[in-house]
Amino acid sequence: MPAPQCSSCHATRAALRRPRSGQALCGPCFCTAFEAEVLHTVLAGRLLPPGAVVAVGASGGKDSTVLAHVLRELAPRLGVSLRLVAVDEGIGGYRDAALAAVRRQAARWDLPLTVVAYADLFGGWTMDAVARSTAGTGRSRACCTFCGVLRRRALEEGARLVGATHIVTGHNADDVAETVLMNFLRGDAGRLARGGGLGSRGEGGALPRCRPLQLASQKEVVLYAHFRRLDYFSEECVYAPEAFRGHARDLLKLLEAARPSAALDLVHSAERLALAPAARPPPPGACSRCGALASRALCQVCALLDGLQRGRPRLAIGKGRGGRDEEGPPGPPPPPPSDLRSGPGPAAGECGAACKERCE
C-alpha cells in the first residue's frame, strides 16, 4: 500500500506518523510543526523574554541536542542569545565521549561552550569517587541522587560564569511524566507540590529555569533529531540501571502502549494536583554555608558534600534524620537497588533532598 500524502503540504509522500495524533507528515513539515510547537510553548508561558542570555544545559544527548538546535533556529525570532554549558561529572567511559559530542556541536553551530567539572566545583569529588564511597553499604549507591543535586548546582555556576539570565534544560514530556509517577510512588508530596508548570521562576537569587521541550513527547524528539540529521551521543549512563526512575520509565512505556496520550495526561494531572497546605514545602531560606537557596539550615549540596567528606555519604539522604546511614533488615538477599525508599507516614511530606533543586 503506498504511503499516504503528507497532510500538511500535500505535495510529498508522508515519511512518518506523529505518535500522538497519528497524523501523516513528511520530514520538513514535521520539523516545522515541532519547532512551531516549541515556539508556542515558550511564547505562551513567557519563558524567555527578548534580550535574555540563555544557558543551554548540554549533555550531548538527544534532548539537549534537539533543544539547542531548535533554540538556535528560533533565537532570532525570540530575540535571545545562546550559550552552551556542559557539565563534566567525572564518570569515566561515559562523560568523555558525551563531551566530545558537545564540542563537535558547539563547533558546528558556532556557539560558545563552557565546561564545568564536578572535580573543580566540589572539592575533587567526581561521580566515580562518590560511587566508590557509597558502595559497600549493602543498599543501593544512590548515585543519581548525588548527581542530580550536584549537576543543578554546577549548571547554575556555569550559567553565572557566562553571564546568563535564564537556564534551559531539555526535559521532555516523558521525563516530566516519569517524575510525577516517581514522586507519587515515593510519597514525595513536597516535590509534587512544587512540580507542574513549565519551570521555576527562580527565587532568592537563583536563575529562572525552564523546559521548552516539556510538552514534546520523547518519540518526537528522536524523530526530529533523525530528520534534521543531528549528531548526538546515545548511550545510557553507567549508573542508570540502579535508579528508581527505571521503574517509572518502564511503567510509562507500558502506559503509552495502552494509551498514546498517557504522558500528556500525566502532565495534565500533575498540573492540577491540589495538595494540602501542610504538605507543601516550607518557604526557602538561605544556606548557612554557601548562601544558596535552602529549605533548611544547609542546602542540599552542602549537606551531601558534608556527608561525603565525613565518610558517611548517606547522611543527607533519607528522612533528614542525620546519623542513620544504614537501615533495613539484614536479610540474606540484599534488597534490590532503590534510592530514597520512603517509609509510611512521612512527617512533613518531604524526603531528605528538599531544597529547590529537584532531584531526579
Place this chain on the structure above:
Amino acid sequence: MVWQVLEGLSRDSAKRLRFVPGVVYVDEGAACGQSWEDRAKTLTDVRQILQTLGFPWHIVTLEEVFALPPSVLRCSAQDPVGTVETYKVAVDSFLQQQRTLAAEGVRGSPSSAQGEEQPSQPCTQDPQDPVGPPPAAQTEALSQLFDSVKTLTAKEELLQTLRTHLILHVARTHGYSKVMTGDSCTRLAIKLMTSLALGRGAFLAWDTGFSDERHGDVVVVRPMREHTLKEVAFYNRLFAVPSVFTPAIDTKASEKASIHRLMEGFLLRLQAQFPSTVSTVYRTSEKLVKAPRDGCAAGPRCLLCMCSLDVDSADSATAFGAQTQDFSQTPAPTPRAEAGAPAGPCCAAGPGGAPNCWQGTRPCGREGSRAHVIEQLCYACRVNMKDVPCLEPLPPYILAEAQLRSQRPSVEIQEYLVNSDDEAPASGSGALGPPEQEGKEARAACGCINKNFFN
C-alpha cells in the same frame, strides 16, 4: 465490608453503628458478555448470601441504565436539615425513631440514615429483584455500547461511570443518603495511580478520599480504605465470610490491555520489592484536598463524572493536547486549522485521519451533537470519549442531559439575537469565546485556543 457492618450493628458490639443499611448488587453480566444462564446462576448465589443478612437488599441489572432519568446527572442540594443538626442530636432523634417503631411492632425499618427524616417505607424482606431476564432490547443495546468502545481502558471507565449512576439512582429512589463502597487500601492506591495516568489529577481527592460529596444529596463513603487486600482476605478466611466470584470486564484480559490492569500489575509487583509502596501511595492520597482551582469555584460540572470541569484555555498541557491531539489537522500556526475544526472528532478516530477531511465544512448534525457532548466533559472523560467513535449507543439519559445543558445558554441569549435565523449558536462554551461563527457547529476548544494564541 457488609460483614463488618453486620457486626457493627449487632447488639453486643462495643460501639454500635447507628444507621439502617440496605445492600445493592449490580449485575454487570451483559457488559462482560455473559449469557443469561451464567448470570442467573451467579444471581442465585448472591441471593442466598443476601438473604442471610437480614437487611433490605436490591439487585439491579446494568441494563436499567437505559431507563434512568436525566436527573441522575444533576447535583441536588443537600438536605439542610441533616447538616444543621449536631451529631448528638441526630443520633438521639434516630434512636427515638427506632424506639417508636419498635414499639409499634413494625417489622423492617425505615431506610433512613442519621439525621434524615424519612417517611417509613414498608421495607419487607422481599426486595426489588428481577426474576426473569431483563428486556432483550436493553441487553442488546448494552452489549452494542460496550462492543463499540475501542479500548479496554475506556470500557472500564464507562462501566464505572454507569455503575455509579445506577447505584446513585437506586439510593435516591429508596431514600438512602449515603452509599458505602468496599474499596480497600490496595484498591484505592491502584485507583489513585490509574486516575493520575488518566488525567484526573484534579479530582483525586474525590475519587479516593473517604467521602465523596460531588453528587449533592448522596454521599459516597469508603470505610474500608485503611485495610489492605491481604487483611481483607485473611478476615474473610478466618471468619468464613461467604463470597461469590463474578467475572469482571477485564477478567482474562492480558496485562497490557488496559491502564487499570497495568497499574494493578505494576503496583503489586513493586509492592513485592518495596513493601511500603502501597501505604506510601495511600498516605499521599491523604494529603490531597478537595480544593477547586483558584478562581473557578462553582463552574460547570462534567456530564459524566460530575466534577467541576478542569479544562480551560490557560492550562498549558490541556491547550497543547487540544491542539495536537483532538484534531488531526494541519499544525497549529496556520489559520486553516480553525476552518478545519468542525470535521474533527469523527476523523480523529481513525488512524492518520483522512487528509482531505478538513477541506470545507461538513455540516453533519452528528458531529455537531458530538462536539456538544464533548465540551461538557472534563479532560479525562474527553480522552475516554475519543475511544468511543459514536455517541449514539450511549444510554438516552446522558444524551438528553447533554442536549438540555447545551440548550440552556442559547435560550438566554435568544432574545438578544438580532438576525432572524433561529439556528442556536453553539452551546455552553460562552466562556471560551464568541459563539457566532457561521456554519460552525462544532465548537472545538481547539479553534478558540488557536485564535487566542496566534494573533
